[in-house]
Amino acid sequence: MTEVLSVLRIGHRPSRDKRVTTHAALVARAFGADDIVISTRDPEIEKTISSVVSRFGGRFEIRSGIPWNEALRSWGGTKVHLTMYGTPFREAMPKLRGKDVMVVIGAEKVPPAIYQMVDFNLSVGSQPHSEIAALALFLDSYFEGSEDTNKFDDARLQIIPNSRGKTVVERGDEIHQ
Ligand code: SAM
Numbered sequence: 597m598t599e600v601l602s603v604l605r606i607g608h609r610p611s612r613d614k615r616v617t618t619h620a621a622l623v624a625r626a627f628g629a630d631d632i633v634i635s636t637r638d639p640e641i642e643k644t645i646s647s648v649v650s651r652f653g654g655r656f657e658i659r660s661g662i663p664w665n666e667a668l669r670s671w672g673g674t675k676v677h678l679t680m681y682g683t684p685f686r687e688a689m690p691k692l693r694g695k696d697v698m699v700v701i702g703a704e705k706v707p708p709a710i711y712q713m714v715d716f717n718l719s720v721g722s723q724p725h726s727e728i729a730a731l732a733l734f735l736d737s738y739f740e741g742s743e744d745t746n747k748f749d750d751a752r753l754q755i756i757p758n759s760r761g762k763t764v765v766e767r768g769d770e771i772h773q
Contacts, residue, residue, distance in 0.1 A: 600673065600696040601629045601738065603731065606664040606710070607703030608636040619728050620701060621645045625656040627735035628747070629699075637661030653751025664700075668713050671698045675714040678730040679706065682717035689737050692716075699734060701727040 603624040608617045618641055621632045625648070634641065638660045645658045668675055673696025678685070700710060711717055720730040748754070756763040 599694055601735070602671070602696075602698045603629050603632040604664060604667050604698055604700045605632060605634045605703075605727075606700060606707075607705065608634050608638060608660075609703065610636060610638045610640070613703050614638070614641065616703070616726075616728065617641055618644055620731060621658060622648065623728055623732050624735070625649070625654060627732060628739040628742075629656070629735060631657040631659070633662050633667045634658070634660035635662060635664040635667065651751070651753045653748035653754075655747075664707075665709070665713070668698065668700070668710075671696075673697055674716070676700065676716045676718055676734075677706075677710050677714040678702075678720060678727065678734060679711070679717050680719050680722055680724050682719040684722075685718040685720050685734055686737060688716050688718055693738060693740070697738070699731065701731055703727070 603620070605617055605620055607613075617634060617638070621634075621641065622645070624632045625645070632645075642658050642660055645656070649656050674692060675698050676688075676692065677700040679702070700714060702710075718734070720733045752767050754765045754767075756765060
């Protein structure tokens, strides 16, 4: 059995955070997470991400409108909160790899209770930056840089790396350059 990595996005405001939360979901999917749970309901983001999954493959799931405290309480594995105030994430990583982990990322203000509910409050550098950057670095370290394996082999559209142009293969079709 392989480990499950879930991302919990809290504090999403559909009117202001659409782009950032969409990017957090795309980063979660591209760099190895199994799903993202968004505490605020946002059917538009669900639709956008589901469309990416249907075209670019993998089994990534998205759910929105799940209260964060419910999501955390029902998680049976290790709970990690990414915050600039936490302890350095690389120190905790050996205790996390291979385990089921829920990674919490915030938006503007994180409820103080989160700090108590999780097993680890971890920082990706003790400076303020972005939940997208923090998540990307965390996932890269957790999966030890192996996120680009065979997860997306079932894709309808596959991107073939190209040093100059764009090469996309549509399943059952020839190469488009
Ligand atoms: N000021 C907010 C607070 O104190 O909770 C944080 C706002 S920050 C723009 C949004 C999210 O980015 C945070 O909730 C956290 O998940 C993440 N983040 C920002 N800097 C971070 C860092 N150095 N390490 C880990 N996560 C960070």
